[in-house]
Amino acid sequence: MPDLLIELFSEEIPARMQARAAEDLKKRVTDGLVEAGLTYAGAAALSTPRRLTLAVDGLLAESPTIREERKGPKVGAPDKAIEGFLRGAGLSREQLEERETPKGAVYFAMIEKPGRPAAEIIAEVLEDCIRNFPWPKSMRWGAGALRWVRPLHSILCILSDEAGASVVDLDIDGIKSGNTTRGHRFMAPDEITVIGFDDYAAKLKRAHVVLDARERAEAIWQEAANQAFANGLEVVEDKGLLAEVAGLVEWPVVLMGAIDEEFLALPPEVLQTSMKEHQKFFSVKNPKTGRIEKFITVANRETADNGATILAGNQKVLSARLADAKFFWENDLRTAKSEAGMSVWVENLGNVTFHNKLGTQAARIDRIAALAREIAPVVGADEDLAEQAARVAKADLSSEMVYEFPELQGLMGRYYAEAAGLPSAVANACQQHYSPLGPGDDVPSEPVSVAVALADKLDTLTGFWAIDEKPTGSKDPFALRRAALGVIRLVLENDVRMSLNLVFGKAAEITGKREGASGEAFADVNDLLSFFHDRLKVFLRDQGIRHDVIDACIAMDGNDDLTLLVKRARALENFLKTEDGENLLQGFKRANNILSQAEEKDGVEYSYGADRKFAEDDSEKALFDALEAGGAAISPAIAAEDFAAAMRGMAALRAPIDAFFEAVQVNADSEVVRRNRLNLLSQIRAVCGQVADLTKVEG
C-alpha cells in the first residue's frame, strides 16, 4: 500500500496560522480521500514558516469498485418511466434484469462504479483543498487569481511504495506538482529531490529544516533552559511566545544576551512586555532576586561567529527599545512624585473621549469615584480610600508607559501610586480594579479594590444602558457581558450583600447630578437587572445549577441581591436532588394545582387560615400539626437566610402531605370541609413558597 507525501511550499506563513493550517490540510485531504473510497492507516501534518506538510501512510492504491443494485419500474410500465430510470442508472434497456417479485415482474439495474487509481483521486482532492483552503486571511499575488496565505511557490506530491516514488500530477494555475523541495532559505537554498516521507524529513534536516513545530519548540525551550541554568538563571515560561517563536524559524539557534545594567531597575513587567512584544525575546530572571537580567532570542541560522553579530544586533535594538521604556518610566515617575501627582494625568483625561454620549474619561472617573464611595460601606471599605482609589485608578492611561504598552494599564498605575506615596490599598486598587477580566481571572478581595472594581463596571453598565447601547446577539463591542459577569463574580466571591436596584438608582443619580439633570433613573432598570439575571444563569449553569431552579429564585423578592439569590438557588438545587425534595415538589404541585383550579373556578383566593376543628381525617389533623411545627422551624430559618435549614423544615412536610392526599378528597361534598381543605392547601403553598417559587421548577 502506497504512502502519500504532500508539501505546500510558500513564502513565510504567519506563525499564528501554521499549526491550524497543517491540521486543516490533514483534515481536508484525508476527508476527501476517504469520501472517494481511499482509506489509509495513518496521517500526520507538520508545518514550518515556509511549508505545510502532510504524510499519509497505508493508502489504498485505488478506490474499491462499488456495485449497486437499483430497483426500477415494473415490466410493462410506460416507456417514459423506463427511459427515465435508464437515464438515471446510465444503462441501456438490454442491461436491465427482469426479476419476479410478489408484486409482479420488475426491472433491476446493476450499476458498477469501477475503482479509480489513488493518484487521480489525490490530484482532485488536493486541488480542491488548495483552492478552498480556510485561511483566516488570504491574498492574491502577481497576475494570478489563486489565493493563498502568501504566494505559493511549489507543490510536492508523491506516492511511494516498494517499487519507487511517482509524482501525482497536478497543475494549479501554473504551479505544477513535483518531487522537489528546498531547504533552509539561507543555509541550504538548493533544490532537493525526495522519494518519501522518511527521505524527505532526513534530507530537510540535513538542509537545516526541523519539520516539526513541537520539535522546534522543545529544542528551543531545552536549549534556553540550559543556557540560563549554566548562568544560575531561569527562563520565564511563556508558552504562547514559545509557540510563536517556533513558527518563525526553521532552524532554531538560541542565543542569550545581557540586558544593559542601566535598564535593570525598570519594573520586571516592563522589561518582559517590551522584550516580548517588540522583540519576541524570552525573559531570563535571577531566581535569587526575582530580577530579569538577561534575554533569550532565537535566530533562524548558524553563523561563522556563533551568532555574535546577530546577538550584538539584537542587543542594540533592545537597548534602543528599553531606552524608550526607561525614558517613559522616568518621566512618569517624575509626574507621579510631583506635587500634583497623578491628578495631572486625570486632568489630561478630560481631553480623552470615553464615548461621545458618555463624556470624557475624566467625567467617567468622577462618576466612578462617587459610586465607589456609595458602594464602599457595603463591601466593608473605607469611603475616603475607595473614592481616592477610584480617582487615581485610571490615571495611568495618560502615562507615557501605558500609551506605549496599553497592556500594562493598571499595573503601572500601581507602581506610580506607590511612588506617589499613596496608601497601599489605593495602589493595589489601581492594578486590581480591572479584574476579573476573563472567567479564569482572579477576583480581587481587598475591600477598596472590590469597591472600585464594582463601581467601574456598574458605571459602564448603567451608562451604556442609559444610552441604549446594549449587546445584541454576537455583538458586544463594549464588553458589557464581561462587565456584568465581573460584577457577579465580585459579589458572589466576596459574599457582598448589595441591592443592584439601589446601586442602579445611585448611578443614575450621580450621572444626573453631573449633568445637572433631575437624576431620574434611566428607563430600563428592570431590563438591566434581567440582563444580570441572564448572565447569572449562564454563570450558574456552568456550575451545574439548573435554569428553572434559578428562575424559581429570581421570582422571589430581593432578587437584585445576587448573593441572596444564589444562596436560595444552591439550597433549592441541593434539596431537589434528595428524594424528600423531589416528593415534596410533587406534593406542592398537586396542592397548588388543586388550589389554583378551585380559586379560578370559585373566583376567590383561599388564604384565610384553615381551621383545625373542621379536620375530619387523621391525616388531615397530622398535616395541621406538621404545618404548624414546620412554620415554626422554617420562619426563623428564612429570617436567618439559612435556606438549607428551611428546606429541611419543608422536607418534614413531605410525609404528611403525601398521607393527606392519600386519604382525603379535597373537593369534599361539604362546602365547609372543602373550603377548609383548600385553605389548608393554601398554607402548604405559602410555607413551601418561602424559599423559591416552586411553580417555576420543572418536573
Added chain:
Amino acid sequence: MTQTNGAPRSFQEIILRLQNYWAAKGCAVMQPYDMEVGAGTFHPATTLRSLGSKAWAAAYVQPSRRPTDGRYGENPNRLQHYYQYQVLIKPSPPNLQELYLGSLEAIGVDMEMHDIRFVEDDWESPTLGAWGLGWEVWCDGMEVSQFTYFQQVGGHDCHPVSGELTYGLERLAMYILGVDHVMDMPFNDPDALIPLSYGDVFKQTEEEYARWNFDVANTEVLLRHFEEAEAECAAILAQEHQDPKTGKRIIMAHPAYDQCIKASHIFNLLDARGVISVTERQAYIGRVRALAKQCADAFVLTEAGGFTPESAA
C-alpha cells in the same frame, strides 16, 4: 556572500546603492514627489500606479513627514522629516523576496552573518482605503523594511497585485553604519573634504519644524486649507471627461490626487497641533479616504489606469 563594494560609509552611499541596485533590476528610478507626504506610498507612482492592469516598476526615495514624530532632533531615532525608499513592481514577480534580499546585500548586509526574518505584518492605510498582506522584515531583531502585496487601493481590488517594498532609510542606515544617534550619522563620506553628518543637514530643521508643527502652525488657516483641498478635489473630478478646449479626453486624476495628498498632510499637521479630538479623528480620516477613493475611481478611467476605448465599450 560577496561584498564587491565593501561596507557603505555614509547615508547617501546607501541610497545610491539602492538606486543602482533597483535600476539594474529594471525599475524606473523616479524622483521624490514634489509634495508633502506622510510616506512613500502616497507618491502617485505607488498609489495610482498600483491600480489598473498596466505593468509598472518604479523605485524612488521619498522624503516623508510625520509632524507628531518630531522631537526637536533630540531623540536618537525619531524625526518629523525622514526618508523612505520605495519600490513598487506590478505584477509582483515570483522572486520578489530574493530581489529584496539582494538589495540588502547590495547595501552591505552580509546574509551569512545576519539573521533575516519575515514576520507577519498586515498593512492597512485607512486614509488611502488600502490594504495588503506581507511582513515586516527583521534583521537581527530590527525592523528594516515593510514588504507588502497590495490587495486593495482606494477601494479597488488590485489586479494584478503589486509588490511594495518600503525601507526606513535612517534606521536601516544607522544599523548598517553602526550609529546610535541619527544626528551622528555621516551623511556624505566621512573622508570628504567637507564631511557632513545627518545632524549638520537636519538638526536645525527638526527643531524649526517641531516648534512650528506643535505650537505655531495656524490651525484656522490649516482647517480652511483642508476644506479647500477637499472642495478642489471634488471640483476637479466633477469636470467633463472631454476637454472643451482640445477636444481630448482628459481626466484629471493626478491634479485631483494632489488635493487628496494635501488634505492628508494638513490633517497630520492638525493632529500634531492637538486640535483634533478622538472622535473627530475618525471623521477626518474618512474624509481623506473618500478623496482617495474618488481619485482611484478617476485614475482607472485613464490610459495609465488601463483604460482603452475597447474596455469602455
